[in-house]
Amino acid sequence: QSVMTQPPSASGTPGQRVTISCSGSSSNIKNNYVNWYRQLPGSAPKLLIFRNHQRPSGVPDRFSGAKSGASASLAISGLRSDDEADYYCSSWDDSLSGWVFGGGTKLTVV
Amino acid sequence: QLLESGGGLAQPGGSLRLSCAASGFTFKNFAMNWVRQTPGKGLEWVSGIIGSGGETYYAASVKGRFTISRDNAKNILFLQMNSLRVEDTAVYYCANGWFDKLNPYDAFDVWGQGTVVKVSS
Numbered sequence: 001q002s003v004m005t006q007p008p009s010a011s012g013t014p015g016q017r018v019t020i021s022c023s024g025s026s027s028n029i030k031n032n033y034v035n036w037y038r039q040l041p042g043s044a045p046k047l048l049i050f051r052n053h054q055r056p057s058g059v060p061d062r063f064s065g066a067k068s069g070a071s072a073s074l075a076i077s078g079l080r081s082d083d084e085a086d087y088y089c090s091s092w093d094d095s096l097s098g099w100v101f102g103g104g105t106k107l108t109v110v
Numbered sequence: 111q112l113l114e115s116g117g118g119l120a121q122p123g124g125s126l127r128l129s130c131a132a133s134g135f136t137f138k139n140f141a142m143n144w145v146r147q148t149p150g151k152g153l154e155w156v157s158g159i160i161g162s163g164g165e166t167y168y169a170a171s172v173k174g175r176f177t178i179s180r181d182n183a184k185n186i187l188f189l190q191m192n193s194l195r196v197e198d199t200a201v202y203y204c205a206n207g208w209f210d211k212l213n214p215y216d217a218f219d220v221w222g223q224g225t226v227v228k229v230s231s
Contacts, residue, residue, distance in 0.1 A: 002152060032214040037153070044203055044224055045145075045153065050217040088153055092214035098167050099143070099155035099218075 004028060004089055006102035011110050017077040020105045022089030023070065028100055030070040032092045036063075039086045039104075048087070049074060081109045112204050117225030120194050124229070130187040130204030130222055138162070138182040141212050144189050146200035147224075156202070157189065161210030172198075194229045201226050 004024040012018040022034065036049035047056050049065035052072065064075045072091075076083055089102040116128040130142070144156040157178040158167045166178050177190040187204050201224040207216035 033217075035217040037218070044221040045218070046221070047217055047219050050219075051215065056219065086152075090153075090155075090217075092212075092216075094214075096170070098158065098169055098212075099145075101153040101155065104152040 002103040003093060003096075003100040004091065004102040006087075006089060006105045008103065009106045009108065011108040012076075012079045013110055014079055014081060016079045017075060018079060018107065020074045020076075020087050020089075020107070022072045022074070022102045024072070024089075024091060024100075024102075025070050027095040028070075028091040028093040029067065029072055031094065034065065034067050034072040035090045036065055036074045037088045037090065039088065041085075045088065076107075079109055083107060084109050112206070112220055112222035114202065114204055114222040114225035117202065117227045119228045119230065120191075121231055122194060122196055122229055124194050125190070125192045126194065126227060128189040128191065128202055128204075128225060128227070130189075132185045132187065132206075135220075137180075137185040139210050140206045140208070141210055141216070142178075142180060142187045143205050143212075143218065144178065144187075145203045145205055145218065145221075146198075146227075147203070148197070148200045154200075158212045159187070160212060165211070167212055191227070194227075196229050199227060199229045 033051040037045040039045040052067040053065040093100045143158040175193045205218035
């Protein structure tokens with residue numbers, strides 16, 4: 001069972017906007033930054049959003065992140081078929097002195 | 111670039127040593143981490159080590175069984191895994207961010223391709 005909670009699945013149609021939530025606690029999200037990773041089948045994870053809402057170079061602005069209290073969210077606008085992937089939130093946990101991940105959300109574009 | 115090796119099949123109670131060869135950056139300036147992914151499941155941070163190698167961090171699930179270390183002269187990260195359990199079966203990734211110490215401002219910016227560890231009798 002993961003320290004942070006994500007919905008196991010999400011779906012949307014091409015062009016739509018979808019949001020994936022991530023719920024944590026005061027030892028992680030509430031007092032630390034949130035990072036988001038995307039993992040395509042058979043590939044290593046890739047950093048998508050760091051420090052709550054910042055995008056690494058090369059990540060389009062269709063991807064955005066937000067944080068409020070002990071929860072965070074990832075929004076994907078203009079959904080495309082190649083956005084189908086697993087998405088993971090992550091944060092530093094002060095109590096564990098280590099990184100924690102959400103359980104992951106499998107995004108399907110129908 | 112990060113390139114893991116050393117995965118394979120081990121028996122419960124056995125040992126394996128993973129390696130992660132780094133290139134293209136000044137290895138000693140960056141904290142390094144191991145992250146694993148169990149079959150069909152999510153990601154789990156396993157262990158981290160600061161750039162100098164002087165501080166190490168472990169997930170509770172592996173503390174006392176796994177040892178992270180690094181050779182900054184050879185640009186290699188290691189994970190010595192002892193007393194292996196079936197639940198240690200996973201793809202093991204090495205990953206690093208932007209700082210020489212583990213801290214909440216960091217993120218895993220670079221990942222290796224992973225090495226598969228299977229623990230089974």
